[in-house]
Amino acid sequence: MDQTFSSRLAQLIHDDGLDRLQLKLNSFTTADVEAYLATPQRIEANTDALAALLSPVAMQYLEPLAQLAATLTRQRFGSNIQLYAPLYVSNLCANDCDYCGFSSHNPIKRKVLDDDELDAEIAILEQRGFDSVLLVAGEHERKVGVDYFINALARCSPHFSYLALEIQPLATEQYQTLVAHGLDAVMVYQESYQPAVYAAHHHRGKKRDFAWRVNCPDRAATAGVDKLGIGALLGLADWRIESLLLGHHLHYLQQRYWRSRFSVSVPRLRPCAGSSIEVQAMADRQLVQLLCAMRLFSPNVELSLSTRESATLRDNLMALGITHMSAESSTEPGGYANPQSALDQFAINDGRSVPQVVKAIKARGFQPVFKDWQMQW
Numbered sequence: 202m203d204q205t206f207s208s209r210l211a212q213l214i215h216d217d218g219l220d221r222l223q224l225k226l227n228s229f230t231t232a233d234v235e236a237y238l239a240t241p242q243r244i245e246a247n248t249d250a251l252a253a254l255l256s257p258v259a260m261q262y263l264e265p266l267a268q269l270a271a272t273l274t275r276q277r278f279g280s281n282i283q284l285y286a287p288l289y290v291s292n293l294c295a296n297d298c299d300y301c302g303f304s305s306h307n308p309i310k311r312k313v314l315d316d317d318e319l320d321a322e323i324a325i326l327e328q329r330g331f332d333s334v335l336l337v338a339g340e341h342e343r344k345v346g347v348d349y350f351i352n353a354l355a356r357c358s359p360h361f362s363y364l365a366l367e368i369q370p371l372a373t374e375q376y377q378t379l380v381a382h383g384l385d386a387v388m389v390y391q392e393s394y395q396p397a398v399y400a401a402h403h404h405r406g407k408k409r410d411f412a413w414r415v416n417c418p419d420r421a422a423t424a425g426v427d428k429l430g431i432g433a434l435l436g437l438a439d440w441r442i443e444s445l446l447l448g449h450h451l452h453y454l455q456q457r458y459w460r461s462r463f464s465v466s467v468p469r470l471r472p473c474a475g476s477s478i479e480v481q482a483m484a485d486r487q488l489v490q491l492l493c494a495m496r497l498f499s500p501n502v503e504l505s506l507s508t509r510e511s512a513t514l515r516d517n518l519m520a521l522g523i524t525h526m527s528a529e530s531s532t533e534p535g536g537y538a539n540p541q542s543a544l545d546q547f548a549i550n551d552g553r554s555v556p557q558v559v560k561a562i563k564a565r566g567f568q569p570v571f572k573d574w575q576m577q578w
Contacts, residue, residue: 205415205416206453227256229253233258237253237254244497245497245500248445267493270496273496274523277501279568281567282524282526282570283503284526284528284571285335285363285526285527286334288335288357289535290314290345291312291341291349292338296339296409299402312535313349313534318534320356326537330555330571331571333572334363334364335388336353337366342407347379358383363385364383365386365428369408370414371420372420377425385428387417387430388466389417389430391431391433392434392437393437394446395442429462430465431451431465433467435483435488447465448495462503464505469488471548488518489521504522504524505526506526506527507526507530508527508530508550512551530549
Protein backbone atom coordinates (compact mmCIF):
# COMPACT_ATOMS: atom_id res chain seq x y z
CA MET A 202 0.00 0.00 0.00
CA ASP A 203 1.35 3.43 -1.02
CA GLN A 204 1.87 5.48 2.13
CA THR A 205 2.70 8.76 0.38
CA PHE A 206 0.57 11.84 -0.16
CA SER A 207 0.20 11.21 -3.89
CA SER A 208 -2.06 8.24 -3.15
CA ARG A 209 -4.14 10.30 -0.71
CA LEU A 210 -4.44 13.11 -3.23
CA ALA A 211 -5.43 10.70 -6.00
CA GLN A 212 -8.31 9.45 -3.87
CA LEU A 213 -9.37 13.01 -3.14
CA ILE A 214 -9.47 14.26 -6.74
CA HIS A 215 -10.20 11.08 -8.74
CA ASP A 216 -12.80 11.28 -11.55
CA ASP A 217 -14.60 14.59 -10.98
CA GLY A 218 -13.14 15.18 -7.54
CA LEU A 219 -11.93 18.71 -8.31
CA ASP A 220 -15.42 19.65 -9.51
CA ARG A 221 -16.85 18.24 -6.29
CA LEU A 222 -14.43 20.30 -4.22
CA GLN A 223 -15.34 23.43 -6.17
CA LEU A 224 -19.04 22.73 -5.65
CA LYS A 225 -18.40 22.18 -1.95
CA LEU A 226 -16.58 25.50 -1.61
CA ASN A 227 -19.45 27.30 -3.30
CA SER A 228 -22.18 25.57 -1.32
CA PHE A 229 -21.38 26.87 2.17
CA THR A 230 -23.81 29.32 3.74
CA THR A 231 -23.37 32.13 6.23
CA ALA A 232 -24.88 29.82 8.85
CA ASP A 233 -22.11 27.26 8.22
CA VAL A 234 -19.36 29.84 8.67
CA GLU A 235 -20.99 31.37 11.75
CA ALA A 236 -21.30 27.96 13.37
CA TYR A 237 -17.55 27.34 13.00
CA LEU A 238 -16.65 30.82 14.22
CA ALA A 239 -18.87 30.32 17.27
CA THR A 240 -16.98 27.12 18.16
CA PRO A 241 -13.44 27.62 16.76
CA GLN A 242 -12.16 24.49 18.50
CA ARG A 243 -14.09 22.54 15.82
CA ILE A 244 -11.89 24.06 13.09
CA GLU A 245 -8.52 22.59 14.09
CA ALA A 246 -7.47 19.67 11.85
CA ASN A 247 -10.94 19.69 10.22
CA THR A 248 -10.69 19.91 6.44
CA ASP A 249 -14.45 20.52 6.11
CA ALA A 250 -14.08 23.53 8.41
CA LEU A 251 -11.10 24.75 6.38
CA ALA A 252 -13.22 24.54 3.22
CA ALA A 253 -15.93 26.60 4.89
CA LEU A 254 -13.46 29.30 5.96
CA LEU A 255 -11.96 29.40 2.44
CA SER A 256 -15.37 29.62 0.78
CA PRO A 257 -16.57 32.75 -1.05
CA VAL A 258 -19.25 33.37 1.59
CA ALA A 259 -16.62 33.48 4.34
CA MET A 260 -15.26 36.71 2.83
CA GLN A 261 -18.07 38.44 4.74
CA TYR A 262 -16.42 37.41 8.02
CA LEU A 263 -12.87 38.72 7.64
CA GLU A 264 -13.02 40.76 10.84
CA PRO A 265 -14.01 37.91 13.21
CA LEU A 266 -11.65 35.57 11.32
CA ALA A 267 -8.79 38.03 11.82
CA GLN A 268 -9.55 38.49 15.51
CA LEU A 269 -9.61 34.74 16.16
CA ALA A 270 -6.43 34.19 14.14
CA ALA A 271 -4.58 36.98 15.93
CA THR A 272 -5.59 35.71 19.36
CA LEU A 273 -4.63 32.13 18.56
CA THR A 274 -1.27 33.16 17.11
CA ARG A 275 -0.36 35.15 20.22
CA GLN A 276 -1.41 32.22 22.44
CA ARG A 277 0.80 29.78 20.55
CA PHE A 278 3.74 31.97 19.45
CA GLY A 279 3.65 34.99 21.74
CA SER A 280 4.63 38.29 20.11
CA ASN A 281 7.68 36.86 18.33
CA ILE A 282 8.30 37.14 14.61
CA GLN A 283 11.29 35.13 13.42
CA LEU A 284 13.47 36.73 10.75
CA TYR A 285 15.33 34.74 8.11
CA ALA A 286 17.18 35.38 4.86
CA PRO A 287 17.24 33.48 1.56
CA LEU A 288 20.73 32.81 0.23
CA TYR A 289 20.63 32.04 -3.49
CA VAL A 290 23.60 29.91 -4.54
CA SER A 291 22.73 29.12 -8.17
CA ASN A 292 20.28 29.98 -10.94
CA LEU A 293 21.20 26.96 -13.07
CA CYS A 294 18.07 24.96 -13.82
CA ALA A 295 17.31 21.93 -15.97
CA ASN A 296 13.55 22.53 -15.89
CA ASP A 297 11.38 24.57 -18.24
CA CYS A 298 8.66 26.19 -16.13
CA ASP A 299 6.75 29.11 -17.60
CA TYR A 300 6.39 31.13 -14.36
CA CYS A 301 10.02 31.19 -13.15
CA GLY A 302 12.92 33.48 -14.02
CA PHE A 303 15.38 30.59 -13.63
CA SER A 304 13.60 28.46 -16.27
CA SER A 305 15.97 26.74 -18.71
CA HIS A 306 14.36 28.49 -21.70
CA ASN A 307 15.32 31.96 -20.41
CA PRO A 308 18.46 33.40 -22.07
CA ILE A 309 19.88 34.75 -18.81
CA LYS A 310 23.40 34.61 -17.45
CA ARG A 311 23.82 31.51 -15.30
CA LYS A 312 25.75 31.55 -12.05
CA VAL A 313 26.88 29.04 -9.41
CA LEU A 314 28.57 30.52 -6.37
CA ASP A 315 32.07 29.29 -5.69
CA ASP A 316 33.47 29.09 -2.15
CA ASP A 317 34.74 32.66 -2.08
CA GLU A 318 31.45 34.05 -3.40
CA LEU A 319 29.46 31.95 -0.95
CA ASP A 320 31.62 33.17 1.92
CA ALA A 321 31.01 36.78 0.85
CA GLU A 322 27.25 36.25 0.98
CA ILE A 323 27.53 34.54 4.37
CA ALA A 324 29.53 37.44 5.77
CA ILE A 325 26.91 40.00 4.73
CA LEU A 326 23.98 38.01 6.14
CA GLU A 327 25.84 37.37 9.37
CA GLN A 328 26.65 41.07 9.67
CA ARG A 329 22.96 41.87 9.24
CA GLY A 330 22.22 39.69 12.25
CA PHE A 331 20.59 36.69 10.61
CA ASP A 332 20.92 33.30 12.27
CA SER A 333 18.41 31.39 10.12
CA VAL A 334 19.28 31.02 6.44
CA LEU A 335 17.44 29.39 3.54
CA LEU A 336 19.79 28.14 0.80
CA VAL A 337 18.01 28.40 -2.56
CA ALA A 338 18.98 27.09 -5.99
CA GLY A 339 17.52 26.23 -9.34
CA GLU A 340 17.15 22.53 -9.97
CA HIS A 341 20.30 21.15 -11.62
CA GLU A 342 21.38 17.91 -9.97
CA ARG A 343 24.50 17.37 -12.10
CA LYS A 344 26.20 20.70 -11.38
CA VAL A 345 24.46 21.72 -8.15
CA GLY A 346 23.77 18.42 -6.43
CA VAL A 347 24.21 16.85 -3.02
CA ASP A 348 27.99 17.28 -2.93
CA TYR A 349 27.60 21.01 -3.57
CA PHE A 350 25.19 21.36 -0.67
CA ILE A 351 27.33 19.28 1.69
CA ASN A 352 30.03 21.88 1.12
CA ALA A 353 27.60 24.80 1.38
CA LEU A 354 26.19 23.54 4.67
CA ALA A 355 29.70 23.11 6.02
CA ARG A 356 30.59 26.69 5.14
CA CYS A 357 27.35 28.05 6.62
CA SER A 358 27.27 26.01 9.83
CA PRO A 359 29.85 28.04 11.79
CA HIS A 360 27.86 31.23 11.13
CA PHE A 361 24.17 30.26 11.39
CA SER A 362 22.36 27.96 13.80
CA TYR A 363 19.45 27.02 11.53
CA LEU A 364 19.92 25.96 7.90
CA ALA A 365 17.18 25.20 5.41
CA LEU A 366 17.19 24.17 1.75
CA GLU A 367 14.86 25.08 -1.10
CA ILE A 368 16.29 23.05 -3.96
CA GLN A 369 15.34 20.10 -6.20
CA PRO A 370 13.48 17.23 -4.47
CA LEU A 371 15.90 14.54 -3.34
CA ALA A 372 15.75 10.87 -2.38
CA THR A 373 15.41 9.84 1.26
CA GLU A 374 19.04 8.68 1.44
CA GLN A 375 20.25 12.03 0.09
CA TYR A 376 18.29 13.91 2.73
CA GLN A 377 19.76 11.63 5.38
CA THR A 378 23.23 12.56 4.16
CA LEU A 379 22.44 16.27 4.32
CA VAL A 380 20.91 15.97 7.80
CA ALA A 381 24.19 14.44 8.95
CA HIS A 382 25.93 17.55 7.58
CA GLY A 383 23.74 20.07 9.40
CA LEU A 384 20.50 20.37 7.43
CA ASP A 385 17.56 21.44 9.61
CA ALA A 386 14.68 22.16 7.23
CA VAL A 387 13.45 21.48 3.70
CA MET A 388 11.11 23.79 1.82
CA VAL A 389 9.46 22.33 -1.27
CA TYR A 390 6.47 24.04 -2.83
CA GLN A 391 4.17 22.03 -5.04
CA GLU A 392 3.29 25.05 -7.23
CA SER A 393 -0.07 23.41 -8.05
CA TYR A 394 -1.84 20.45 -6.46
CA GLN A 395 -3.91 19.90 -9.61
CA PRO A 396 -2.10 17.49 -11.98
CA ALA A 397 -3.52 19.04 -15.16
CA VAL A 398 -2.57 22.57 -14.08
CA TYR A 399 0.85 21.33 -12.99
CA ALA A 400 1.47 19.67 -16.37
CA ALA A 401 0.45 22.82 -18.24
CA HIS A 402 3.18 24.90 -16.58
CA HIS A 403 6.06 22.40 -16.42
CA HIS A 404 7.23 21.65 -19.95
CA ARG A 405 10.57 19.88 -19.62
CA GLY A 406 12.82 18.48 -16.94
CA LYS A 407 12.47 16.24 -13.90
CA LYS A 408 10.10 18.72 -12.30
CA ARG A 409 7.43 17.44 -14.70
CA ASP A 410 7.15 14.40 -12.39
CA PHE A 411 4.20 15.49 -10.24
CA ALA A 412 4.34 12.52 -7.85
CA TRP A 413 8.10 12.83 -7.22
CA ARG A 414 7.59 16.42 -6.13
CA VAL A 415 4.41 16.03 -4.10
CA ASN A 416 5.93 13.10 -2.18
CA CYS A 417 9.12 15.00 -1.38
CA PRO A 418 8.01 15.98 2.16
CA ASP A 419 7.36 12.30 2.88
CA ARG A 420 10.94 11.47 1.97
CA ALA A 421 12.39 14.39 3.91
CA ALA A 422 10.38 13.53 7.01
CA THR A 423 11.43 9.88 6.79
CA ALA A 424 15.05 11.08 6.62
CA GLY A 425 14.69 12.93 9.91
CA VAL A 426 14.52 16.53 8.67
CA ASP A 427 13.40 18.71 11.59
CA LYS A 428 11.06 21.05 9.71
CA LEU A 429 9.14 20.69 6.45
CA GLY A 430 7.83 23.67 4.51
CA ILE A 431 5.07 23.35 1.92
CA GLY A 432 3.02 25.73 -0.18
CA ALA A 433 1.29 26.39 -3.49
CA LEU A 434 2.19 29.12 -5.98
CA LEU A 435 -0.94 31.26 -5.88
CA GLY A 436 -1.88 32.58 -9.30
CA LEU A 437 -1.51 29.47 -11.44
CA ALA A 438 -5.08 28.32 -10.72
CA ASP A 439 -8.06 29.02 -8.47
CA TRP A 440 -6.54 29.94 -5.12
CA ARG A 441 -9.35 28.39 -3.07
CA ILE A 442 -8.91 24.93 -4.58
CA GLU A 443 -5.13 25.12 -4.25
CA SER A 444 -5.35 26.30 -0.64
CA LEU A 445 -7.80 23.57 0.31
CA LEU A 446 -5.56 20.89 -1.21
CA LEU A 447 -2.59 22.48 0.58
CA GLY A 448 -4.57 22.10 3.81
CA HIS A 449 -5.18 18.43 3.06
CA HIS A 450 -1.44 17.98 2.48
CA LEU A 451 -0.58 19.68 5.77
CA HIS A 452 -3.15 17.58 7.66
CA TYR A 453 -1.74 14.37 6.16
CA LEU A 454 1.83 15.30 7.07
CA GLN A 455 0.96 16.35 10.63
CA GLN A 456 -0.88 13.10 11.25
CA ARG A 457 1.81 10.87 9.76
CA TYR A 458 5.01 12.65 10.80
CA TRP A 459 4.10 14.00 14.19
CA ARG A 460 7.73 14.35 15.26
CA SER A 461 8.37 16.96 12.56
CA ARG A 462 7.57 20.66 12.58
CA PHE A 463 5.80 22.31 9.66
CA SER A 464 5.65 25.63 7.93
CA VAL A 465 3.34 26.95 5.23
CA SER A 466 4.16 29.67 2.72
CA VAL A 467 1.61 31.50 0.59
CA PRO A 468 3.64 32.96 -2.31
CA ARG A 469 1.72 34.91 -4.92
CA LEU A 470 3.09 35.03 -8.46
CA ARG A 471 5.48 37.92 -9.09
CA PRO A 472 6.82 39.27 -12.40
CA CYS A 473 9.95 37.55 -13.69
CA ALA A 474 12.06 37.37 -16.81
CA GLY A 475 10.69 35.29 -19.66
CA SER A 476 7.19 34.78 -18.28
CA SER A 477 3.99 35.99 -19.94
CA ILE A 478 1.46 33.57 -18.46
CA GLU A 479 -2.02 34.69 -17.55
CA VAL A 480 -2.21 35.04 -13.77
CA GLN A 481 -5.35 34.13 -11.86
CA ALA A 482 -5.12 37.09 -9.53
CA MET A 483 -5.60 36.77 -5.78
CA ALA A 484 -6.69 39.97 -4.03
CA ASP A 485 -5.13 41.15 -0.78
CA ARG A 486 -8.37 40.48 1.10
CA GLN A 487 -8.34 36.92 -0.18
CA LEU A 488 -4.78 36.48 1.07
CA VAL A 489 -5.99 37.66 4.49
CA GLN A 490 -8.79 35.09 4.33
CA LEU A 491 -6.34 32.30 3.50
CA LEU A 492 -3.89 33.20 6.27
CA CYS A 493 -6.61 33.41 8.92
CA ALA A 494 -8.24 30.16 7.79
CA MET A 495 -4.89 28.33 7.83
CA ARG A 496 -4.07 29.60 11.32
CA LEU A 497 -7.41 28.39 12.73
CA PHE A 498 -7.06 25.07 10.89
CA SER A 499 -3.51 24.49 12.18
CA PRO A 500 -2.76 26.57 15.29
CA ASN A 501 0.86 25.39 15.60
CA VAL A 502 1.97 25.68 11.99
CA GLU A 503 4.52 28.34 11.15
CA LEU A 504 3.23 30.83 8.56
CA SER A 505 5.86 32.58 6.49
CA LEU A 506 5.60 35.78 4.43
CA SER A 507 8.39 36.76 2.05
CA THR A 508 9.41 40.00 0.37
CA ARG A 509 7.22 39.04 -2.59
CA GLU A 510 4.57 41.13 -0.83
CA SER A 511 4.62 44.90 -0.39
CA ALA A 512 5.90 46.56 2.76
CA THR A 513 2.45 47.94 3.62
CA LEU A 514 0.73 44.60 3.23
CA ARG A 515 3.41 42.72 5.18
CA ASP A 516 3.12 45.21 8.03
CA ASN A 517 -0.67 44.84 8.11
CA LEU A 518 -0.51 41.03 8.02
CA MET A 519 1.87 40.67 10.97
CA ALA A 520 -0.92 40.29 13.49
CA LEU A 521 -2.94 37.76 11.51
CA GLY A 522 -0.93 34.60 11.97
CA ILE A 523 2.49 35.36 10.49
CA THR A 524 5.39 33.88 12.48
CA HIS A 525 8.30 34.12 10.01
CA MET A 526 9.40 36.93 7.67
CA SER A 527 12.34 37.52 5.39
CA ALA A 528 14.00 40.93 5.18
CA GLU A 529 16.27 42.78 2.74
CA SER A 530 16.21 39.73 0.48
CA SER A 531 17.94 39.06 -2.81
CA THR A 532 16.67 36.43 -5.27
CA GLU A 533 19.84 36.11 -7.33
CA PRO A 534 23.03 34.14 -6.70
CA GLY A 535 25.61 36.52 -5.28
CA GLY A 536 22.98 39.22 -4.93
CA TYR A 537 24.09 40.51 -1.54
CA ALA A 538 27.75 41.10 -2.39
CA ASN A 539 27.37 41.77 -6.13
CA PRO A 540 23.77 42.52 -7.16
CA GLN A 541 22.83 42.09 -10.83
CA SER A 542 19.08 42.29 -11.34
CA ALA A 543 19.26 40.29 -14.58
CA LEU A 544 19.88 37.17 -12.47
CA ASP A 545 16.76 37.50 -10.26
CA GLN A 546 14.32 34.63 -9.90
CA PHE A 547 11.46 37.11 -9.41
CA ALA A 548 10.98 40.77 -8.54
CA ILE A 549 11.17 41.77 -4.87
CA ASN A 550 8.24 43.87 -3.62
CA ASP A 551 9.43 44.89 -0.14
CA GLY A 552 12.89 46.39 -0.53
CA ARG A 553 13.34 47.72 3.01
CA SER A 554 16.56 47.20 4.93
CA VAL A 555 16.76 44.88 7.92
CA PRO A 556 16.70 47.81 10.42
CA GLN A 557 13.62 49.23 8.69
CA VAL A 558 11.79 45.88 8.90
CA VAL A 559 12.83 45.51 12.54
CA LYS A 560 11.49 49.00 13.27
CA ALA A 561 8.18 48.17 11.57
CA ILE A 562 7.83 44.94 13.59
CA LYS A 563 8.47 46.74 16.87
CA ALA A 564 6.11 49.58 15.95
CA ARG A 565 3.27 47.06 15.83
CA GLY A 566 4.06 45.62 19.23
CA PHE A 567 5.94 42.53 18.10
CA GLN A 568 9.41 41.24 18.89
CA PRO A 569 11.81 40.60 15.99
CA VAL A 570 13.76 37.41 16.68
CA PHE A 571 16.97 36.44 14.91
CA LYS A 572 17.81 33.48 17.15
CA ASP A 573 15.43 31.11 18.89
CA TRP A 574 17.45 31.45 22.08
CA GLN A 575 18.72 35.03 21.97
CA MET A 576 17.04 38.33 21.15
CA GLN A 577 18.93 40.88 19.10
CA TRP A 578 18.18 44.49 18.27
